[in-house]
Amino acid sequence: xxxxxxxxxxxxxxxxxxxxxxxxxxxxxxxxxxxxxxxxxxxxxxxxxxxxxxxxxxxxxxxxxxxxxxxxxxxxxxxxxxxxxxxxxxxxxxxxxxxxxxxxxxxxxxxxxxxxxxxxxxxxxxxxxxxxxxxxxxxxxxxxxxxxxxxxxxxxxxxxxxxxxxxxxxxxxxxxxxxxxxxxxxxxxxxxxxxxxxxxxxxxxxxxxxxxxxxxxxxxxxxxxxxxxxxxxxxxxxxxxxxxxxxxxxxxxxxxxxxxxxxxxxxxxxxxxxxxxxxxxxxxxxxxxxxxxxxxxxxxxxxxxxxxxxxxxxxxxxxxxxxxxxxxxxxxxxxxxxxxxxxxxxxxxxxxxxxxxxxxxxxxxxxxxxxxxxxxxxxxxxxxxxxxxxxxxxxxxxxxxxxxxxxxxxxxxxxxxxxxxxxxxxxxxxxxxxxxxxxxxxxxxxxxxxxxxxxxxxxxxxxxxxxxxxxxxxxxxxxxxxxxxxxx
Amino acid sequence: xxxxxxxxxxxxxxxxxxxxxxxxxxxxxxxxxxxxxxxxxxxxxxxxxxxxxxxxxxxxxxxxxxxxxxxxxxxxxxxxxxxxxxxxxxxxxxx
Numbered sequence: 001x002x003x004x005x006x007x008x009x010x011x012x013x014x015x016x017x018x019x020x021x022x023x024x025x026x027x028x029x030x031x032x033x034x035x036x037x038x039x040x041x042x043x044x045x046x047x048x049x050x051x052x053x054x055x056x057x058x059x060x061x062x063x064x065x066x067x068x069x070x071x072x073x074x075x076x077x078x079x080x081x082x083x084x085x086x087x088x089x090x091x092x093x094x095x096x097x098x099x100x101x102x103x104x105x106x107x108x109x110x111x112x113x114x115x116x117x118x119x120x121x122x123x124x125x126x127x128x129x130x131x132x133x134x135x136x137x138x139x140x141x142x143x144x145x146x147x148x149x150x151x152x153x154x155x156x157x158x159x160x161x162x163x164x165x166x167x168x169x170x171x172x173x174x175x176x177x178x179x180x181x182x183x184x185x186x187x188x189x190x191x192x193x194x195x196x197x198x199x200x201x202x203x204x205x206x207x208x209x210x211x212x213x214x215x216x217x218x219x220x221x222x223x224x225x226x227x228x229x230x231x232x233x234x235x236x237x238x239x240x241x242x243x244x245x246x247x248x249x250x251x252x253x254x255x256x257x258x259x260x261x262x263x264x265x266x267x268x269x270x271x272x273x274x275x276x277x278x279x280x281x282x283x284x285x286x287x288x289x290x291x292x293x294x295x296x297x298x299x300x301x302x303x304x305x306x307x308x309x310x311x312x313x314x315x316x317x318x319x320x321x322x323x324x325x326x327x328x329x330x331x332x333x334x335x336x337x338x339x340x341x342x343x344x345x346x347x348x349x350x351x352x353x354x355x356x357x358x359x360x361x362x363x364x365x366x367x368x369x370x371x372x373x374x375x376x377x378x379x380x381x382x383x384x385x386x387x388x389x390x391x392x393x394x395x396x397x398x399x400x401x402x403x404x405x406x407x408x409x410x411x412x413x414x415x416x417x418x419x420x421x422x423x424x425x426x427x428x429x430x431x432x433x434x435x436x437x438x439x440x441x442x443x444x445x446x447x448x449x450x451x452x453x454x455x456x457x458x459x460x461x462x463x464x465x466x467x468x469x470x471x472x473x474x475x476x477x478x479x480x481x482x483x484x485x486x487x488x
Numbered sequence: 489x490x491x492x493x494x495x496x497x498x499x500x501x502x503x504x505x506x507x508x509x510x511x512x513x514x515x516x517x518x519x520x521x522x523x524x525x526x527x528x529x530x531x532x533x534x535x536x537x538x539x540x541x542x543x544x545x546x547x548x549x550x551x552x553x554x555x556x557x558x559x560x561x562x563x564x565x566x567x568x569x570x571x572x573x574x575x576x577x578x579x580x581x582x583x
Contacts (some may be wrong), residue, residue: 031553032553033551033554033555033556033557038554038555038556039558040555040558046574047557047573047574048559048561048564048575049559051564052556053557053560054555054557056564064550064551065551066550066552067553068549068552068553069553097581135490139498145581146575147580147582152579153577153578153579153580154577154578154579154582155577156577157574157576158564158576159573221500225575267502272534284502292548293541293548295547442493
């Protein structure tokens with residue numbers, strides 16, 4: 001779908017190769033209780049406490065669907081501009097594993113709740129790709145097996161068993177590790193905006209199965225391998241690069257790729273085959289006789305659409321149009337809903353470009369450095385707005401503003417009050433500046449001579465005057481005065 | 489459609505049901521009898537007929553999203569052959 005760009009191809013011994021990537025993302029649905037039982041979905045907890053007799057698959061227990069999970073899937077589908085299927089069917093996917101007590105996972109196979117959609121992915125301020133969504137379906141999560149608590153046994157915790165997941169399947173539309181990483185980031189942002197998945201990759205709320213194949217540009221798709229359960233965006237990128245190289249190596253040596261499931265080992269930086277038993281993939285899907293088809297009408301969907309917040313693409317377009325921001329700045333400010341809210345609070349009635357600058361460069365830079373997030377920012381939107389007000393009114397210089405930001409960050413307080421109390425106001429009184437300028441000129445006759453021959457010396461004088469005035473002189477006034485006195 | 493002996497053994501394995509060599513041919517006959525019966529149903533023309541998912545025309549019941557269950561660790565573990573610190577304990581499984 002996306003045309004191969006030369007710089008995205010991988011050079012091999014026999015020429016350039018194109019890597020083709022499709023992703024299956026498992027996103028945990030944000031809900032209080034499980035998909036088919038009333039047990040809690042909360043992360044962690046004592047083993048086997050967030051478990052009902054349904055989740056433990058006791059005989060005779062019947063699943064009853066959680067309506068909120070259905071709504072969350074529809075909201076996600078709408079946010080992905082996807083087709084919502086008014087009728088979908090739950091199937092049993094049969095396999096044996098100790099953390100799957102039912103012996104089957106309830107999933108949707110032939111008739112998923114959401115059909116085709118698309119995601120716009122920004123690769124840079126100037127490059128955007130479209131990644132197609134094949135489908136989204138609802139399914140149950142399995143329990144968790146721990147293999148390292150004892151030498152001979154595995155331990156099973158069913159707390160996660162039955163938690164609702166959305167499996168979001170992309171089309172094979174990505175052509176580099178960077179594209180795949182950008183797609184996952186964007187999808188995560190959309191899910192967080194829609195409030196349907198918290199996107200927490202450390203806790204496993206978002207996990208990816210990565211399908212990778214390689215081909216010579218223009219050839220049909222090659223045989224693909226599926227790398228299971230990659231749980232960070234960085235590892236997704238690494239796994240793709242490593243796997244593409246492995247496949248190119250085999251093909252260039254005259255071999256062929258076996259379609260198989262592989263695991264990525266981040267410590268060794270390699271993928272390896274999961275020694276899955278033969279027949280392991282015969283899931284024998286059939287419609288779950290315990291559940292009726294899932295049906296709803298268009299008004300039901302419309303009501304959910306109305307409740308959706310402004311999504312990142314729309315918000316970005318609005319920020320560019322309404323506030324005159326650059327696409328880059330607007331892109332950064334819509335990465336999280338909280339970023340945009342903070343910016344809009346701070347920008348109200350102010351120079352929005354200047355506010356964007358301060359939020360992105362000073363605040364985000366500082367939050368990053370200290371590992372804080374915007375919800376716990378020591379500097380509020382009102383405070384950063386106050387700093388920008390003082391700059392806009394020429395009360396303080398940009399340089400003093402940075403000092404002021406430091407004070408507000410560590411001590412808090414009203415920026416205007418701090419400036420007043422600590423004498424940080426910019427000196428715009430030409431008399432005072434002129435006195436400082438005269439003094440510097442009188443003290444440095446040699447430099448004055450040099451400056452006449454070499455006007456770039458002006459910078460040195462500006463520096464001296466700023467130093468003498470404690471950084472409070474208005475730089476523009478200093479410049480003008482110096483130029484006229486030095487005759488340059 | 490009919491199944492051969494190898495298919496019978498494969499289905500038994502997938503279902504984790506132990507089937508002895510003696511039993512397999514007997515099961516093969518039974519399965520083929522069932523398939524023959526289904527085959528007969530196949531001869532009915534159902535073009536344009538909606539698949540029936542329920543005898544009564546009813547919609548799937550839904551729950552509200554509330555925590556109404558769980559916190560019964562002892563009950564959940566009651567039938568486990570082995571347990572430790574609240575976990576089920578099973579023979580080591582590593583894929």
